[in-house]
Each structure stands twice: as structure tokens, then as C-alpha cells.
Amino acid sequence: MGTALKTNRCVILGAAPIFSQAKQLVHPSDYIIAADGGWQTAQQMGWNTNCILGDFDSSPCPERENVIVLPTEKDDTDTHYATKLAISEGFRDILYLGVLGGMRLDHMLGALQSAYYAKNHGAKVLLSDGVTQIQLLQGPEKIILSYLENHYFSVIPWFGTVDGVSIEGGKYAVKNVQLTPDYPLGVSNEFVKDSVTISIKKGSLLVITTPK
Numbered sequence: 001m002g003t004a005l006k007t008n009r010c011v012i013l014g015a016a017p018i019f020s021q022a023k024q025l026v027h028p029s030d031y032i033i034a035a036d037g038g039w040q041t042a043q044q045m046g047w048n049t050n051c052i053l054g055d056f057d058s059s060p061c062p063e064r065e066n067v068i069v070l071p072t073e074k075d076d077t078d079t080h081y082a083t084k085l086a087i088s089e090g091f092r093d094i095l096y097l098g099v100l101g102g103m104r105l106d107h108m109l110g111a112l113q114s115a116y117y118a119k120n121h122g123a124k125v126l127l128s129d130g131v132t133q134i135q136l137l138q139g140p141e142k143i144i145l146s147y148l149e150n151h152y153f154s155v156i157p158w159f160g161t162v163d164g165v166s167i168e169g170g171k172y173a174v175k176n177v178q179l180t181p182d183y184p185l186g187v188s189n190e191f192v193k194d195s196v197t198i199s200i201k202k203g204s205l206l207v208i209t210t211p212k
Helices: 020-025 038-045 078-088 105-120
Strands: 010-013 031-035 051-054 067-069 093-097 124-128 133-138 141-146 151-157 162-168 174-179 195-200 204-211
Touching (some): 010 038, 010 078, 020 093, 038 051, 078 093, 078 105, 093 105, 105 124, 105 204, 162 204
Parallel strands (some): 051 067
Antiparallel strands (some): 141 195
């Protein structure tokens, strides 16, 4: 690569299905890395890819420049390799598309792990299929969600217990509570104000917004 600007956002595009609304999430200035079959999705959506990489076990290898062919037997998934590449190039804002849903639940969970890797390396991360969106919080941290009509938001512990969870502006407000990974207490909250503030003191939290 070698051409990344640290102020730009990187889009990592996988091969899982995305909705047409995803078009609204991609900006002309985004640097797009397509992982394996993600290059076909980019082609369908009319997006120009800056880099294509993968072992191409699920799609043909395109004949063009800026293609990195990875071995089939390797430790990193294609998405994780793309994440490491984005971080090494200085990107600290990463949007993951085409990594949620589809037939490979293991790939989706692996993509969440890759996003967690990016988060731990100082990146702001967002995962989406164009409809559902997932953000990662690493305590101590706070985010503000703007009101979304006919949407739920859920908070789910990721990698263990989360301490000091507070939610303001939701139907179910809490202050300084603990969430554990064996009890889905934070699922299906609702917006009741113009915005919702979610903060945590310690741990890792998935914040998910999805239509009702």
C-alpha cells in the first residue's frame, strides 16, 4: 500500500451479504481493502478497491494490480490480515462491511475478534451490513448514540464481565451496574430521547443497533 493517509478511514470489505443501505456508509475518500470475495461485492456496489487480498478459496482471484495472494494454510483469516495491514498503514478509523451474517457464523465471530484487535491498537471501529451496526467499547469509554426511530440498541459483554455500565436516554436506564456474559440483560433497549449515552468503566462491550 504505502499511500494511506492517517486522517482517512479504511473500509475492510468481506464477502458476507450486505444491504443496499451500505452504500450510504461508504465515502469517496475511504480506502477500501477487499478481503477475498469482498472484491466481488465492491464490483456489484460500484466501489473502487485500493487493495484486494485473500487466499481466494471462496472466489476467483482477480487479474489486476494491488492484489495480495495469501496462502490457504495460515494463522490469520483474510479479514484479520486486512486489519493488521490497515493498522500498519496508520489507519485509526475502520469500517467493516460484509462480515456480519451469511452462512459462516465462525467468520462473523472471527471478524469481531479482528475488530477487537483494531480497537486494542487505538482504532475506532464500526461493523455493519448496512442495517445493523456494531461498535466496540473498551473501558473506560463513553459513546453517544443519536436517536434512531424504530430501532433497538443492545449492549452485550465481550470477552468477560463489564463493570460500571451506565445508560442514559434509554427506556431501561442503569447506572454503574455490572454485566456478565452469562446473562443477556442488555438486549433490546429502546430510544426515548434524542440521544443515548452509554459508558463503561472496565471491560469490553458490544453496542448493537438494529431495526425493530
